[in-house]
Amino acid sequence: MGRKFFVGGNWKCNGTPEEVKKIVSVLNEGQVPSSDVVEVVVSPPFLFLGLVKSSLRPDFHVAAQNCWVKKGGAFTGEISAEMLVNLGIPWVILGHSERRLILNESNEFVGDKVAYALSQGLKVIACVGETLEQREAGSTMDVVAAQTKAIADRVSSWSNIVLAYEPVWAIGTGKVATPAQAQEVHFELRKWLFANTSPEIAAATRIIYGGISINVSHVLVHLLLSFGSVNGANCKELAAQPDVDGFLVGGASLKPEFIDIIKSAELK
Ligand SMILES: O=C(CO)COP(=O)(O)O
Numbered sequence: 001m002g003r004k005f006f007v008g009g010n011w012k013c014n015g016t017p018e019e020v021k022k023i024v025s026v027l028n029e030g031q032v033p034s035s036d037v038v039e040v041v042v043s044p045p046f047l048f049l050g051l052v053k054s055s056l057r058p059d060f061h062v063a064a065q066n067c068w069v070k071k072g073g074a075f076t077g078e079i080s081a082e083m084l085v086n087l088g089i090p091w092v093i094l095g096h097s098e099r100r101l102i103l104n105e106s107n108e109f110v111g112d113k114v115a116y117a118l119s120q121g122l123k124v125i126a127c128v129g130e131t132l133e134q135r136e137a138g139s140t141m142d143v144v145a146a147q148t149k150a151i152a153d154r155v156s157s158w159s160n161i162v163l164a165y166e167p168v169w170a171i172g173t174g175k176v177a178t179p180a181q182a183q184e185v186h187f188e189l190r191k192w193l194f195a196n197t198s199p200e201i202a203a204a205t206r207i208i209y210g211g212i213s214i215n216v217s218h219v220l221v222h223l224l225l226s227f228g229s230v231n232g233a234n235c236k237e238l239a240a241q242p243d244v245d246g247f248l249v250g251g252a253s254l255k256p257e258f259i260d261i262i263k264s265a266e267l268k
Pocket residue numbers: 010096166170171172210211212228229230248249250251252
């Protein structure tokens with residue numbers, strides 16, 4: 001298929017310098033498939049980007065969790081795409097649901113950010129996903145298509161974009177999705193790209209999954225173990241879905257099981 005498996009670790013707003021050093025040493029010692037098979041990108045908070053970049057194994061890369069929508073300047077508290085590029089940070093996560101929902105980032109604003117970050121030479125993990133209310137109203141595809149369109153309208157090339165489908169109802173809520181539900185939306189997103197960008201972009205763009213997903217038959221086991229989201233236990237079934245090209249992992253990316261999640265690339 002030619003889409004290299006992609007595993008991102010979104011550390012969100014977590015970590016002390018000591019914890020960060022521990023996570024990096026677990027990553028550095030992990031036995032994982034070669035970078036020909038899997039692309040691994042971890043995303044620490046801004047303050048730790050330098051520390052992680054300088055101590056992380058060379059086959060793993062780093063991403064920022066956000067950047068400003070245009071050229072830097074008088075924007076107190078923001079970090080610009082140019083700064084990330086100057087510091088050698090190759091990736092940025094944009095449009096995460098926590099920013100869309102808590103900080104009111106609109107589809108258009110996220111689309112503008114993606115276009116600007118790409119124009120500066122960054123690669124982008126662009127997140128889309130519906131809320132529980134939207135899913136229950138049957139508007140999942142309308143919502144993710146509108147989010148994706150706001151990006152597609154503003155960019156000419158998708159070669160430096162990884163699309164992350166993260167159903168909001170499956171992030172830290174205890175609600176569960178099956179691998180088949182994840183596959184269904186990934187398939188629809190690829191179909192949308194086919195119809196609205198190009199067949200080549202649809203075939204080549206990696207669509208990765210982030211959010212709780214467990215096999216129904218394992219529900220009890222997972223609940224008993226308090227597992228949620230993408231983790232070492234459910235990643236294999238997810239990775240086996242034809243349109244799931246990897247993961248964007250939250251909580252589990254801070255733990256040694258992140259190595260198991262990376263290894264699920266072997267199943268592709
Ligand atoms: O938001 C996520 C990754 O970006 C998913 O987070 P969790 O894996 O902690 O649910």
